[in-house]
Amino acid sequence: MKAIVTVIGKDTVGIIAEVCSLLAARGVNVLDISQTVLQEYFTMIMLVDVSGCTCPFVDLAEELKQHGTGRGLSIRIQREDIFNAMHRI
């Protein structure tokens, strides 16, 4: 199952590394990454494969959210289906 991770917030050193190691620790494989920084505002979008995830999806989502909250970042993971449903016929 594929999912989209989005990280939005103020740019700081090591955001990508931290999020990637958190995902790796849970067995989530990163398939694609894109990121932009606009006026110090950081936006990263990752396509990930969660079929090998070692914890329930809900727990992973909560862990990412908590990780972001402490750093002033909004981090979320959503199943890819929602974006396909809304933007593709």
Add this chain to the structure above:
Amino acid sequence: MINNREIMQTIEMIDQQHLDVRTITMGISLRDCASEDIKRSCGKVYDKICRLAGKLVRTGEEIEAEFGIPIVNKRISVTPIAMVGESCTSRSFVPFAMALDKAAREVGVNFLGGFSALVHKGFTSGDERLIESIPEALAQTELVCSSVNVGTTRAGINMDAVRKMGIVIKDTAELTKDRAGFGCAKLVVFCNAVEDNPFMAGAFHGVGEPECVINVGVSGPGVVSHALRSAKGASFDEVAELIKKTAFRITRMGQLVAQEASQRLGVPFGVVDLSLAPTPAIGDSVADILELMGLESVGAAGTTAALALLNDAVKKGGVMASSHVGGLSGAFIPVSEDAGMIRAAKSGKLTIEKLEAMTCVCSVGLDMIAVPGDTPADTLSGIIADEAAIGMVNNKTTAVRLIPAPGKTVGDVVDFGGLLGSAPVMPVNRCSQAEFVARGGRIPAPLHSLRN
């Protein structure tokens, strides 16, 4: 592959434009719960709801977390209790409401609808007992919603029921006067009620429905108003196209959630209700959309036309996005639940008469409107009759949810809290219709009801 712009657009809709799934409603048939003994019947009702809906809330929360889309309410609708209780020997049906309330609390839903009767052509003994029990049932329970269907296009309007419901509304307000007549916020009087409506307070599980079903109500006035902000000065053709595209996206999301819920709960998917349901939150208002079309305030001349375009475009956009569309499907105009409507009503720019005109072209009726506490029952019945007539003649659902707030008068504000919001008390025409209401009988169905 989805591009980044599309991903960010969805996230903005959820984060900043209040996009949500308003409700996942599980419809449950209680037709097998009848008994002569009301205690036994109530026991069956409680057990069945807890058995079928036990996982509803948890499943909703899981879907919410996985898709990252808020699902605001998880609710239940049941077979109209007048039918379930028909064979009971008991005079009062209040014990049914208590059993429903207890079951709703047990499974953790935020409302349960179906303390209802369908009396458009006349009353059975169960219907009469249910209607008499409504005020006490709503006063003694928190989560139970009640509705009564008093007319249809095919049957005409049961004016005896219209008269009764004026009195029932007054009695309900009186019994819940310590909470400004809160009981009336859970009571809807319908014409052409639909059997698969997932929205409260008017949801019930109709007789043509299966044993158990999942219906989903989407929302998203904020998303539509955000889209319209970029279309200042555009022609109505362009405005309609923009609303259609937005409604399509919102509905696709609802369809996905509905399918997922249906699959996980092992319950068939019924319909997606394509409604724009406002909340009191700033930026989540249907009134805002109408004003963005170029009206100084909702209530101005032009409001009805603007609402007609909105209602139609929402349906056209949504219908292709879902395999089964049903329920009320259209724009809701509840006064207390919409910041823009509240603003216009407070300043006197929006009147009950204009709202009545608006109900000719939207999906519901006079919804969540507070009127002075001393409004006579006959006047409430007159308002119900007018709305029912609009529904009957135009082949559409109309509803009345009025709160004659005890001890309050024009200029006061009644606060219900949460999604129900706060309602400024609106003036009503004080001329009498006592003789009109006292006539009773039935208003015959219109000529165009004869379609066979």
